[in-house]
Amino acid sequence: MEERILMKGNEALAEAAIQAGCIRFFGYPITPQTEVAAYMSKRLPKIGGTYLQAESEVxxxxxxxxxxxAGARAMTSSSSPGISLKTEGISYMAGADIPGLIINVQRGGPGLGGIQPSQADYWQATKAPGHGDLHIIVFAPSSVQEMVDLVENAFDLSDEYRIPAMILADGLLGQMMEPVTIKKSEGGKKLPEKKWAAKGHGHKRAHNIINSLYLKAADLERVINERFERYKELEVKHTRCERYMTDDADVVVVAYGATGRIAKAAVKAAREQGVKAGLFRPITLWPFPKQDLKDIAKSAKAFLTVEMSMGQMVDDVKLAIDCKRPxxxxxxxxxxxPTPQEVLDKILKLAGGER
Amino acid sequence: MGDLNSILAGFGGQGILFMGKVIATAGLLEGKEVSWLPSYGPEMRGGTANCSVCISSGDICSPLVTSPNVLIAMNLPSFTKFIDTVVPGGTVIVDSTLISKKVERNDVNVCYIPASALAEQSGLKGLANIILIGKLLELTGFCEYLSIKKTIEKVVPPKKQHLIQKNMEAIDIGYNYKG
Amino acid sequence: MAVVFKRPHALTNVPTHYCPGCTHGIIHRLVAEALDELDLEGRTVGIAPVGCAVMAYDYFNCDMIEAPHGRAPAIATGVKRSVPDSIVFTYQGDGDLAAIGTAETVHAAARGENITIIFVNNAIYGMTGGQMAPTTLPNQVTQTSPFGRDISQAGFPIKVCEMLSTLEGSSYIARVSVDCVRNVNIAKKAIKKAFEIQSQGRGFTLIEVLSTCPTNWGVSPKDALQWLRDNLIPYYPLGVYKDVTEVKKEELCDG
Structure with missing residues (x-):
């Protein structure tokens, strides 16, 4: 069995990417994700990989x-203001069906905002990660171990569906150390063959073209329709969530990422006081686990969304349950x-019928 | 003791973050859940440094400690900033070489230990942070004494193996100090 | 019957969309001939820009990627670093390379990125209909400099070869023209040399090709070539600006 070691979230994430077969990294320093780049710059040259510090996020x-x-398994990493700059590339990647992993270790915004943990990029990640009709796959880990586990998953799904993927973490997860086990892949992970890639045809096939431009409107619509079929399949097959004591819960807290673990403490405390609380934690933010939440709404009386923002996911919660519960x-x-106590106070109020 | 929810605070360069890493690693070696969360950003650059360290037998929900049951303070600004956040019945360890102020609360257990002076006198300059861990161990038993030795061996980098002995001496000085 | 002229293999057999009299066609051909003669097509990845040459991906027979506006050197970097044995070139216009993509261009050169850039400079934005470019000459009339480029407001043109040749990372920088047969032949040599240098792993190469835009300059194709000679060449002198493969005099003396 692999050893359980103490590792910083950002570094664990980087090592997990390497173990998942990613040896090409392109980044730019920004707090609080810089350790990802620093770790890659130390590790990748030793294993024949590429660490490249770019001139900009763009x-x-x-x-x-x-x-x-060109068919490589590759990633870039940044934090909120840097992700705004990356939206151009994300849109083109989505439009040309290019896989790849983008890490967002969120900090406060808008603008320079702050450097402390935040979840204010939910809308950006799930609704508009770039211009145009597009989605990317968005994962929201809530512990360092889960961050490690989701990295490989994100790469694999991104390759399989040819859709860019994002790990939406935050400064808390990036900076904290927790015990983790990282699965070591002996001799490197075997990656899928990519026949569509542009890396030289060797006169063995017709030339491959990677492109997002369709000057005929009907062609563009056909391509986007086909892509949305893949989105639909992802939604059916690959939404993920954690349900904690939701079966008999009256009040269900919905929270993701770092806030998810804090909400869990509040739910436990509420249960100790005899209040039937539960936690619903989306692990994929896009596709959002709508059906699971809808099922819970059949028995739950009220929902409480907790976020490190002014309330962005709350709309998706309402939509998922067709606004059938408050x-x-x-x-x-x-x-x-947010502290567990603050969340608990809110749960108790809701359980008492107050809004 | 039960769960440890600690805040360790001082100036950058005093080894605050390393102190946290030692405590967290000791918990890890005992098979417990642990978390370590540093303050980060401009305040690191020569200013104050602090970190939250938790050890628990169950899941750790919030790695950010806002109501610590242990505070170790290595400078006055940190002492002032955090002293009122300690839960009643909690433990406060003060490096009295660096902080002359006394705790005005009487609902917490306070230990004044001149860790920096003790380190200097014993030829262990720079290891005041480790002396404070020794004291924490004696006061709270947050881990087994033997675990600390294993921890020190693990966290001291390979290039600095000669410092293992000195670190253990520092632990013992703190552990045995009677103020 | 002896074949004396044919389509290079590295060009696809499709009609291009370029305007009558535009020199893109000649430049495409020169690039394709260089790939053919050096037998590089099979391991080449070309990067198309945003601008008139946006659909170059349909015209070159090698693998092609279409880049966001100005980002071709960054895309090229990603390809080259991931597939080190590949030959990577970008094909960019003046707005793409010297305005929105300045940072990507300068830093690819500074890193000595082992790629080849074909920089087509006709001193105007063609695809969008004739606006002022970073290389538009002082007093040149365009749709967005209707009274002529006023340097007190719009600043000066950027001389890309002069600028990039100051960077230690660049290996071969040359400015050529395709206004006449002689210059077309010189341009061909320069482009071929750039690919040779890249295939030897000797670093960053950029060939600036002075080109025409009869449509947006508002002149006939023939007059456009004369306009290029009379106006562009004096401002953007032709020649090799940097060549690390040249044997230096001192080295010869030492021998």
Missing amino acids: AAVNMLQGAGA VDFFGHTGGIV
Whole structure:
């Protein structure tokens, strides 16, 4: 069995990517994700990989795009303001069906915002990660171990569906150390063959073209329709969530990432007081685990969404349950991590019928 | 003791984050759940440094400690910032070489230990942080004494193996100090 | 019957969309001939820009990637770093390379990225209908400099070869023109040399090709070539700006 070791979230994430077969990394320093780049710069040259510090976030995401188009398993990493710059590349990657992994270790916004943990990029990640009709696969880990586990999953799904994937973490998960076990892949992970990649045809096939431009409107619609079929399949097959004591819960807290673990403490405390609380934690934010939540709404009386933002996921919760139950919100903006006590107080109020 | 929810605080360069890593690693070696969360950003650059360290037999929900049951303070600004956040019945360890102020609360257990001076006198300059861990161990038993030795062996980098002995001496000085 | 002229293998057999008299066709051909003669097509990845040459991916027979506006050197970097044995070139216009993509261009050169850039400079934005480019000459009239480029407001043109040749990372930088047969032949040599240098792993190469835009300059194809000679060449002198393969005099003396 692999050893359980103490590792910083950002570094564990980087090592997990390497174990998942990613040896091409393009980045740019920004707090609080810089350790990802620093770790890669130490490890990758030793194993024949590429660590490249780009001149900008824009360049970094386009290097990722080039590497992905050439068939490599590659990633870039940044934090909120840097992700805004990467949205150009993300849109083009989505439009040209190029796989790749983008890490967002969120900090406060808008603008420079702050450098403390935040969850204010939910809308950006799930609704508009770039211009155009597109989605990317978004994972939200809530512990360092889960971050490690989801990295490989994200790469695999991204390759399989040819859709860019994102790990939406936050400064808390990136900076904290927790015990983790990282599965070591002996001799490197075997990656799927990519016949569509542009890496030289060797006169063995017709030339491959990686492109997002369709000047005939009907062609564009046909391509997007086909892509949305893949989105649909992802939604059916690959949504993930954690349900904790939701079966008989009256009040169900919905929270993801770092906030998810804090909400869990509040749910436990509520149960100790005899209040039937439960936690629903989406692990994929896109596709959002709508059906699971809808099922819970059959028995739950009220929902409480907790986020480190002014309330962004709360809309998706309402949509998932067709607004059939009241959905309340509690949160703080970047840097002010909700405490279990605050969440508990809110649960108790809701359980008492107050809104 | 039960769960440890600690805040360790001082200036950058005093080894605050390393102190946290030692405590967390000791918990890890005993098979417990642990978390370590540093303060980060501009305040690291020569300013104050602090970190939250938790050890628990169950899941750790919030790695950010806002109501610590242990506070170790290595400078006055940190002492002032965190002293009122300690839960009643909690433990406060003060490096009295660096902080002359006394705790005005009487619902917490306070230990004043001149860790920096003790380190200096014993030829262990720079190991005041480890002396404070020794004291924490004696006061709370947050881990087994033997686990600390294993921890030190694990966290001291390979290039600095000669420092293992000195670190253990520092643990003992703190452990045995009677103020 | 002896074949004396044919389509290079590295060009696809499709009609291009370029305007009558535009020199893109000649430049495409020169690139394709270089790939053919050096037998590089099979391991080449070309990067198309945004601008008139956006559909170059349909015209070159090698694998092709279409880049966001200005980002071709970054895309090229990603490809080259992931597939080190590949030959990677970008084909970019003046707006793409010297305005929105300046950072990507300069840093690819500074890193000595082992790629080849074909930089087509016709001093105007063609695809969008004739707006001022970073290389538009002082006093040149365009759709967005209707009274002529006013340097007090719009600043000066960027001389890309001069700028990039100052960077230690660049290996071969040359400016050529395709206004006449003689210059077309010189351009061909320069492009071929750039690919040779890349295939030897000797670093960053950029060939700036002075080109025409009869449509947006508002002149006939023939007059456009004359306009290029009269106006562009004096401002953007032709020649080799940097060549690390040249044997230096001192080295010869030492021998």
